[in-house]
Amino acid sequence: MTETSTTTADAGEATRSQLATVEHWIGGASVSGESDRTGPVYNPALGTVQKHVRFASVADVDLAVKTAEAAFASWRDTSIAKRQQIMFAFRELLNARSPELAAILTSEHGKxxxxxxxxxxxxxxxxxxxxAxxxxxxxxxxxxxxxxIDVYTVRQxxxxxxxxxxxxxxxMVPLWFFPIAIASGNTVVLKPSEKDPSAAIWLAKLMQEAGLPDGVFNVVHGDKVAVDALLEHPTVRAISFxxxxxxxxxxYETASANGKRVQALGGAKNHMLVLPDADLDLAADAAVNAGFGSAGERCMAVSVVLAVDSVADALVAKVRERMSGLKTGDGTRGTDMGPLITREHRDKVAGYVDVALEDGADVxxxxxxxxxxxxxxxxxxxxxxxxxxxxxxxxxxxEIFGPVLSVVRVDGYEEGLGIINASRYGNGTAIFTNDGGxxxxxxxxxxxxxxxxxxPIPVPVAYHSFGGWKDSLFGTSKSYGxxxxxxxxxxxAITSRWLDPSHGGINLGFPQHE
Incomplete structure (x- = not known):
């Protein structure tokens, strides 16, 4: 038994050594850091580990922050015109090479x-x-x-x-934050999810290719150790999450206690209320697309359809009919829905089917x-x-965060509205009706x-801001826009007075108010 176990362990170690490791990106270069801790990165469509990702230590995060701090001095003094040119170049590169990034997303996330x-x-x-x-x-x-006397304001x-x-x-979520932060003159340390980390590195390299100076955009990988190091670091001025x-x-609580500004966007349980006068074909299409797109792993997915009793049977039948045409499988094969991110998450989501049966629902x-x-x-x-x-x-x-769509039957508008407003979440919601009132x-x-x-998915365009209410947003700062x-x-704010030579160098205005 001992000999067999050793052989198996050696084989596993040999296999691991043949896989690539996603390293940190600090100061415009790939950096391993001091930590030897790593985590697996799966291909969810195969159920196999395809690479590993380096987990940062506190010292690794400190290096990234100090690198960003050193770069800030010159980046904040870079002209608006130059910063704008870099962002335009990044936009063109991202648009031209988006298929490369899409392949990375499908490989590591599964969508x-x-x-x-x-x-x-x-x-x-x-x-x-x-x-802009x-x-x-x-x-x-x-x-x-x-x-x-003149008064004027500047934003720094x-x-x-x-x-x-x-x-x-x-x-998408990193892109909600770092382009605005960098264009505004800040420097950035990004900690992406350890489950699918390669997109962040790809974006950082593309920013470098667009002309961004080294150290302005840095990426560290890891778990709670890296997160807490960012939340507690005295040099980090703000956290977006x-x-x-x-x-x-x-x-929100940890970063605020450490004196930082915080954007903290939380979970959701989004409801879609369907009134009797709604176009049921439109509503059914919307429920399927919003409930099962990206395998339901999105904070703006429709999780609950509130169907008024008089149209509930017809709506459920239409949703079921459309679901029968969905193909689940490898995201590279032209399917409609891919796998979930990990085996553990899949099993957790699947467990809700048994819970539904136990609670008297109809599967x-x-x-x-x-x-x-x-x-x-x-x-x-x-x-x-x-x-x-x-x-x-x-x-x-x-918040199931998977391809499980629930139907709750209500007797009318008032009951549906009451259920939505009683929810602890307040991220997104939708109503389907032809009644303007x-x-x-x-x-x-x-x-x-x-x-x-x-x-069904009311994500605002970029020049408005994204964010919910209640337990879906902590603090008041939404993202983008x-x-x-x-x-x-x-x-x-600056209050300015200059002596006027035409009056003998004597200012006539202050403190008088005329």
Whole structure:
């Protein structure tokens, strides 16, 4: 037994040594750092480890922060025109080479190539917004507030900022933050998810190719050790985060206690209310696309359809019909939905089907054990539809973060609105109706930060800001849009008086108010 175990261990070590390791990116170069801890990076469609990722120590994070701090002195003094030119160059490179990035996303996250392309397109919108940085970071000027006295404001960068991004959008979420931070004159340390880290490195190298000076954009990988090192580092001025609600709360409280600005976007349980007058074909299409796109692993996925009783049977039938045409499998094979990110997450999500049955719900479509177009060892779970879900069930309450769509039946608008407003989450919601009055009332009364009217995933365009309410956002700073530029700059007000030689060098205005 001992001999066999040793042989197996040696074989495993040999296999590991043949796999590439994703290293940190510090000062414009690949850096291994001092830590020898690593984590596996899977291909979810195969169920196998394809590479490893280096986990940063506290000293490794400190090196990245100090490198960013050193680069800040010259980067903040780089002209607006030059910073803008670099962002334009980055935009062109990203647009031209997006298929490369999409392939990385599909390989490490598992989402189909179409979803990967969509993720990049939404990130590209924010890059284009960052190119418009001069209009968002300019100050204001008030002349002659008192005789001979002017008051004006300027917006200046913070310094070193940290970004902690999730596994579900390894390109888009970093792109929500770092282009605006860098265009505004800050330097960045990004800690991407250790589950799919390669996109961050690819983006950092592309920024270098676009002309960004070394040290302005750095990437460190790792787990809680790296996260806490960023949250506690005295040089890091701000933290941007997207992830689950418990972690968002931890990030917000820890970073705030360490004197930092914080953007902390948390979890969601997004509801879609379907009224009797809605176009049921449109609503069914929306529910399927919003519920199962990217395998449901997105914070703006529709998790709950609130169907008014009079149309619930017809709506469920239409959703079920559309689900029958979905193909689950390897994202490179033209399928509609890929695997989940890890085996553990797949098993956790699949477990909610049993919970639904125990709680008296009807499992209309069971995604377990479906036929897939891919390797049998992949982390598969097909689209799942559960009807008549009680709001007391964990299937309703929990953020499942997978391809499980729940239907809760309601007697009308008032009950549906009450259920949404009683939720602890307030990220996104939607109403499907042809009644303009009902839609207007809904947008006014619902306690959710992003609202869709006959639009299932109401993610704002880049020149508006993204963020929810309640336990979906900690603090007040949303991401990108005007909020993004406000977050990554600080306003300085200047009151100025110059002596006027035409009056003998005597200022006539202060302290008089004329």
């Amino acid at each position: 189909v190539l179409g979803d990967a392309a969509g993720e990049i397109a939404r990130g590209l919108e924010v890059v284009e917004l960052a190119c 940085m001069p209009g968002y970071t300019k100050g204001e000027y008030s002349e002659n507030v008192s005789t001979g 960068p913070l310094g070193v900022v940290g970004i902690i991004s999730p596994f579900n959008f390894p390109a 997207v992830g689950s609600t418990p972690i968002a709360k931890y990030i 209309v479509v069971d995604g377990r054990g479906i036929e897939i177009d891919g390797d049998p060892d992949g982390f598969w779970l097909g689209p799942t539809l559960v009807d008549k879900v009680p709001t007391s069930s964990a299937v309703y309450r929990d 009902a839609a207007r009332r809904f947008q006014r009364e619902v306690t959710v930060g992003m609202v869709g009217i006959n639009v 005007p909020h993004g530029f406000e977050f990554y700059t600080q306003e300085k």
